[in-house]
Amino acid sequence: MPVPKRRxxxxxxxxxxxxxxxKLGGLSVCSNCSTVKHPHAICDACGHYRGKQWLEPKNMNKSEAGFATGGE
Incomplete structure (x- = not known):
């Protein structure tokens, strides 16, 4: 079996x-809120992707989302 002749x-x-x-990937700008985001991904700040709302924004309070009242 062959082995290296020198170290x-x-x-x-x-x-x-x-x-x-x-290597670092490219970054793009969200068309809705103008924050920096990864391309082909939902924006972390506003939850938009390709003109549609996909997720609730992360900066919402739990009481605003209905968690404090039990979802009612």
Missing amino acids: TSASKRDKRRSHHAI
Whole structure:
């Protein structure tokens, strides 16, 4: 079975791994509230995606959402 003839130096190893870093993805702007968000994803701030309301906004209080009255 073949084995390496020489030990790989730290420099050679690190040069080989130089392209293995995780790259940052792109960001886009929400068309509804103009906050920065990931593309092709529901906005965390307002809950909109492609012109529709999909989620309730995160900054709502529990009493506003009806949790304090038992959902009535």
